[in-house]
Amino acid sequence: MMNRRERFKNIRKVVVKVGTSVLTSGDDLDIGYIQRLAGEIAELRRRGTDIILVSSGAISAGMGQLSLKTRPRSIPQLQAAAAVGQNRLMHNYQVAFEQHGLTIAQILLTADDLKDRQRYLNARNTLLTLWGYGIIPIVNENDSVATEEIRVGDNDSLSAQVANLIDADLLIIMSDIDGLLSGDPRKCPDVSLISTVSEITLQIERFAGKAGREYAIGGMKTKIQAAKIVTSSGEMMVIANGRKDSLIDILEGKQIGTLFLPQGDRMSCRKRWIAFTLEKKGSLIADEGAINAIVGRGKSLLPSGIVDVQGKFKTGEAVGIEDRSGKEIARGLVNYSSDEVKMILGKKSYQIEDILGYCYYEEVIHRDNLVVL
Ligand code: GLU
Numbered sequence: 001m002m003n004r005r006e007r008f009k010n011i012r013k014v015v016v017k018v019g020t021s022v023l024t025s026g027d028d029l030d031i032g033y034i035q036r037l038a039g040e041i042a043e044l045r046r047r048g049t050d051i052i053l054v055s056s057g058a059i060s061a062g063m064g065q066l067s068l069k070t071r072p073r074s075i076p077q078l079q080a081a082a083a084v085g086q087n088r089l090m091h092n093y094q095v096a097f098e099q100h101g102l103t104i105a106q107i108l109l110t111a112d113d114l115k116d117r118q119r120y121l122n123a124r125n126t127l128l129t130l131w132g133y134g135i136i137p138i139v140n141e142n143d144s145v146a147t148e149e150i151r152v153g154d155n156d157s158l159s160a161q162v163a164n165l166i167d168a169d170l171l172i173i174m175s176d177i178d179g180l181l182s183g184d185p186r187k188c189p190d191v192s193l194i195s196t197v198s199e200i201t202l203q204i205e206r207f208a209g210k211a212g213r214e215y216a217i218g219g220m221k222t223k224i225q226a227a228k229i230v231t232s233s234g235e236m237m238v239i240a241n242g243r244k245d246s247l248i249d250i251l252e253g254k255q256i257g258t259l260f261l262p263q264g265d266r267m268s269c270r271k272r273w274i275a276f277t278l279e280k281k282g283s284l285i286a287d288e289g290a291i292n293a294i295v296g297r298g299k300s301l302l303p304s305g306i307v308d309v310q311g312k313f314k315t316g317e318a319v320g321i322e323d324r325s326g327k328e329i330a331r332g333l334v335n336y337s338s339d340e341v342k343m344i345l346g347k348k349s350y351q352i353e354d355i356l357g358y359c360y361y362e363e364v365i366h367r368d369n370l371v372v373l
Contacts, residue, residue, distance in 0.1 A: 014170045014251070016052070016174065016247060017056075018056065019056050022174050022176055024057060037096070055139070055140055060085065062084035062085025080144070106137075107137050111152045117273070127162075127166050140158075161277060163230055169235055170237065171238070173240070177219075181194070195257075200260070208224040230260070232275070233262075233266070239258045239260075274371050284310075285310070291305075294367075295372055306346065319331070328373060332369045332371065344356065349363070
């Protein structure tokens with residue numbers, strides 16, 4: 001198997017996510033850490049690597065200002081803390097990066113921004129343009145306006161979305177643990193660090209579920225979720241310990257943290273958006289012939305191959321394609337609503353017009369809008 005040094009040799013576009021636990025010390029921002037991070041990113045830029053930083057820490061940075069001793073539970077208080085803290089966070093980044101002659105830019109996103117194709121492409125263009133100017137974009141969730149329905153929810157997932165947005169070669173998640181461990185260190189003393197994950201199996205998910213403290217704050221589970229998105233898109237991800245590991249060492253290919261390898265070829269940017277950014281609104285259950293045609297021969301999904309419809313969806317929304325056992329094998333954008341599909345399922349394409357009174361498309365999901373998972 002190719003070693004890390006070789007794998008990382010041609011990496012040019014990197015998203016680095018730093019978690020609140022790494023950015024804070026005691027109950028305030030750790031300015032020393034922010035300075036070290038800026039220094040490492042500046043060095044990587046000199047070496048020709050483009051970096052986007054996805055930074056947490058806003059809520060935490062705002063708590064002190066609002067005299068909150070513990071993380072608030074109410075949404076308005078969390079949003080107020082984020083609004084105050086985001087500013088402090090960026091101020092500290094600005095001071096730290098200026099010491100290296102670098103300018104930073106703030107991009108605040110919600111899931112809603114990413115789901116909307118126009119806004120998605122706008123965000124992509126902005127990030128790429130900032131890179132063109134040699135600026136370091138710093139991304140966070142727009143916590144002060146995001147409500148439950150429009151949130152990404154955690155910055156591990158957000159960083160995977162950002163990595164996909166700009167086709168990053170690598171996502172590095174800087175956490176407060178060394179990487180993925182083979183169990184809970186509090187329960188079994190002989191746990192070891194898993195250095196490479198070539199496939200995210202059930203066993204790997206179990207390790208993540210048992211990762212103790214990290215898991216308790218939502219940690220390892222969302223990191224594995226992020227790894228699934230990034231590696232299924234054909235890219236790599238590393239989980240490392242932000243407190244002690246250096247970004248430079250990681251990018252030089254040293255054996256640090258856990259490396260998740262790509263699952264298959266690089267997916268196009270649009271297919272990533274369909275498969276991992278859009279919300280799945282329902283499912284189409286397909287027969288064996290249709291599944292084989294989609295998976296084996298890259299065909300579209302026709303009404304004749306559909307046996308059942310689940311959920312309620314409109315034309316153009318994302319749905320899963322499942323086999324009869326309920327396993328999702330693909331995802332795509334539908335040409336017909338759930339009500340329409342119910343009427344034409346099992347029928348030949350030439351019958352669509354007779355049944356519906358119109359036939360805009362012969363396929364329920366065209367292959368161009370379909371991603372095999
Ligand atoms: N956006 C949150 C903040 O800046 C952090 C969310 C997360 O760490 O997952 O405080």
